[in-house]
Amino acid sequence: MDPTWLETHLPLLRYQDELSAEQVAQVLEHLEALPPGSDLRAQLEGVAHALDALSLEHPHPERLRSLKEQVLLAVEAPVAPGEPATADVEPLSAAERAQLEAALDLVEVPLHPGLAGLRAAVLAEVDAEQALPADEQAEVEAALDLLGDVPLPARLAGLRGAVLGQLQAEPELTAHERAEVEAALDLWEDVERPAALDGLKARVLAEVGAPAGQLVRFPNAFVATLLAAAAVALLAVGVALGGWARGPQGFDPHGVRALKRTADFAALNGRFAIAEENYRLILEGTRAEPELLEQVRQELVAIQDYRRAQSASDPLLRQRQVATLLRDKPDALVVPAAFYHDLNRRSTAAAVQSQLAFDPSRALRFDELGVPDNVRDILTDATLQVILIQQGLRWEQLGDLIQARNCYQRALQIDPESEHGLQAKHRLSLLG
Amino acid sequence: MAIDPEQLARNFQDGDAPAFADLIDAYQERFYRVAYRILGDADAALDVVQDAFVKIHRSIEQWDAASKFSSWAFRVVTNLAIDRIRRSTRERKAWEHRAQEEPAYLDDTTDAGLVAQDRKRLVEEIKLAIEDLPPGQRTVVALRHYEGFSLKEIAEIRGCAVGTVKSTLHQAFRSLRNSLGPQALSRASAIQGVA
Numbered sequence: 001m002d003p004t005w006l007e008t009h010l011p012l013l014r015y016q017d018e019l020s021a022e023q024v025a026q027v028l029e030h031l032e033a034l035p036p037g038s039d040l041r042a043q044l045e046g047v048a049h050a051l052d053a054l055s056l057e058h059p060h061p062e063r064l065r066s067l068k069e070q071v072l073l074a075v076e077a078p079v080a081p082g083e084p085a086t087a088d089v090e091p092l093s094a095a096e097r098a099q100l101e102a103a104l105d106l107v108e109v110p111l112h113p114g115l116a117g118l119r120a121a122v123l124a125e126v127d128a129e130q131a132l133p134a135d136e137q138a139e140v141e142a143a144l145d146l147l148g149d150v151p152l153p154a155r156l157a158g159l160r161g162a163v164l165g166q167l168q169a170e171p172e173l174t175a176h177e178r179a180e181v182e183a184a185l186d187l188w189e190d191v192e193r194p195a196a197l198d199g200l201k202a203r204v205l206a207e208v209g210a211p212a213g214q215l216v217r218f219p220n221a222f223v224a225t226l227l228a229a230a231a232v233a234l235l236a237v238g239v240a241l242g243g244w245a246r247g248p249q250g251f252d253p254h255g256v257r258a259l260k261r262t263a264d265f266a267a268l269n270g271r272f273a274i275a276e277e278n279y280r281l282i283l284e285g286t287r288a289e290p291e292l293l294e295q296v297r298q299e300l301v302a303i304q305d306y307r308r309a310q311s312a313s314d315p316l317l318r319q320r321q322v323a324t325l326l327r328d329k330p331d332a333l334v335v336p337a338a339f340y341h342d343l344n345r346r347s348t349a350a351a352v353q354s355q356l357a358f359d360p361s362r363a364l365r366f367d368e369l370g371v372p373d374n375v376r377d378i379l380t381d382a383t384l385q386v387i388l389i390q391q392g393l394r395w396e397q398l399g400d401l402i403q404a405r406n407c408y409q410r411a412l413q414i415d416p417e418s419e420h421g422l423q424a425k426h427r428l429s430l431l432g
Numbered sequence: 433m434a435i436d437p438e439q440l441a442r443n444f445q446d447g448d449a450p451a452f453a454d455l456i457d458a459y460q461e462r463f464y465r466v467a468y469r470i471l472g473d474a475d476a477a478l479d480v481v482q483d484a485f486v487k488i489h490r491s492i493e494q495w496d497a498a499s500k501f502s503s504w505a506f507r508v509v510t511n512l513a514i515d516r517i518r519r520s521t522r523e524r525k526a527w528e529h530r531a532q533e534e535p536a537y538l539d540d541t542t543d544a545g546l547v548a549q550d551r552k553r554l555v556e557e558i559k560l561a562i563e564d565l566p567p568g569q570r571t572v573v574a575l576r577h578y579e580g581f582s583l584k585e586i587a588e589i590r591g592c593a594v595g596t597v598k599s600t601l602h603q604a605f606r607s608l609r610n611s612l613g614p615q616a617l618s619r620a621s622a623i624q625g626v627a
Contacts, residue, residue: 007606008599009598010602011601011605012583012598012601015576015577017582018583043609043614044605045621046614046618046621047605047608047612047620048577049620049621049623050554050557050558050561050608050612050616050620051573051577051578053555053558053623054558054559054562055555056468056469057468057474059464064461064478067456067478067481067482068453068456071456071482071485071486071489072456074482075452075490410566413607413610
């Protein structure tokens with residue numbers, strides 16, 4: 001008997017239109033076979049009864065009447081001067097604007113002071129535009145999503161596949177883009193830095209100009225600037241801290257931690273080569289704490305394991321192998337989450353390239369955690385906890401402690417006594 | 433005879449502007465119920481319903497008439513409600529405020545009064561438990577438990593697979609079960625038995 005199957009189908013007993021007679025019999029049979037089965041059913045009934053106890057608050061009839069009037073007034077309001085009259089340009093509602101602002105918060109990565117100004121620049125652009133065509137807004141949101149690599153807001157879930165399908169990797173930078181990248185690099189000029197950073201600019205430019213570079217061309221200059229700056233910033237932070245922390249006798253503890261953060265950050269952004277290089281540099285250090293070194297070893301092993309899993313020629317088999325590793329090897333903290341995001345991206349890209357995304361019955365779908373359906377059923381609670389903890393760490397990094405707490409609390413709720421539950425508890429205690 | 437709401441939507445999309453007012457009549461109460469069940473606050477729910485109708489009016493071109501209008505429209509409502517949860521910290525206060533507004537039964541020691549006390553306590557507990565659910569789980573509970581949508585319909589509304597809805601519902605029930613605890617669950621069943 002599969003307890004997961006039983007638990008998943010148990011709530012549906014309450015809604016018998018969802019289960020065939022055969023399935024009902026199967027659930028009941030399972031319940032009878034297990035001593036705690038009857039308790040499970042009583043608990044289910046208790047939850048349903050508790051939900052039933054919550055009554056609906058009816059609005060005042062006058063409010064409903066005025067609602068209709070207000071809606072009709074709003075939709076019949078004349079078009080403001082300068083606002084396009086065509087229906088295909090949808091003004092940003094207050095909710096959408098708030099969401100856009102929330103998404104733009106993702107850009108405020110503490111490591112890069114220059115990015116803080118970009119948010120204001122983008123918002124100013126939005127103000128100036130008054131309304132963005134739907135496709136441009138989608139591009140802005142997708143760009144911000146690529147920057148943050150954090151879970152998409154639910155309403156944007158469908159956009160990821162569509163946008164990724166349109167993106168083209170740029171083999172070479174145009175002069176204009178190159179200038180933008182250089183301008184972004186100049187943001188670092190006002191940051192005090194050691195001599196080890198000499199030559200950084202040339203190295204980064206070589207990186208972004210390489211054929212495998214992932215810079216993306218967008219029609220809006222401000223989005224291109226945003227992307228270019230962020231991509232360069234992430235890379236620059238990685239390279240800079242790598243050089244910064246190393247001294248003649250290896251790394252000091254502060255440097256090791258900075259390097260670890262850099263490696264984690266690179267891994268989370270899919271730059272596994274940089275992550276691996278920095279993890280190895282840490283292992284070469286002579287003054288790192290044993291616990292941290294062990295964690296780094298686990299991350300390195302995880303990178304190697306995941307690379308092996310990705311060696312299968314069949315893309316679907318590859319996804320499955322990585323997903324299985326996610327299930328079976330949640331011991332490393334950062335890399336599994338990073339590969340998990342990578343798996344998401346690959347799943348989406350595969351779906352788009354094979355045009356499955358346009359067939360709703362076959363398209364890959366994602367739940368709230370961004371877990372694709374083809375993976376969800378083999379993920380264990382422990383893996384979900386790791387994902388949640390990693391997301392929490394990421395939110396902490398982005399400065400959103402409310403979201404971080406939410407992630408940790410959800411991880412804690414899954415299993416408070418497990419290793420990852422205790423990690424979540426620890427993070428919560430640190431956040432206060 | 434009332435016109436089928438799906439037909440009303442098609443008429444409106446085809447340029448029959450007055451059909452929009454009829455659409456409001458046809459859907460406002462259902463929209464409200466769903467929004468209220470997700471948000472737990474009447475004023476917030478009414479705001480969401482209003483925003484939803486405005487959005488539907490402005491975006492009707494985006495509705496694919498080959499699919500069900502109601503699925504598309506409820507997606508607009510649930511997305512707006514979820515957005516509101518995510519960006520609003522006032523919601524918790526709304527729940528707490530409403531809890532304080534419940535009539536006081538504590539002085540009533542008759543049998544009926546004791547049941548009422550139990551019910552009041554249970555209502556407060558379930559409100560808190562629902563508030564702790566992630567927005568997606570709340571939405572699935574609202575649509576399935578309170579509004580009677582099938583898992584398939586919910587999948588269409590939320591734009592996800594049926595399996596995801598099933599799994600989300602399971603997670604929601606599990607979270608509610610854990611939040612409420614055995615005592616509250618027993619009390620809920622006992623109260624329901626009395627009722």
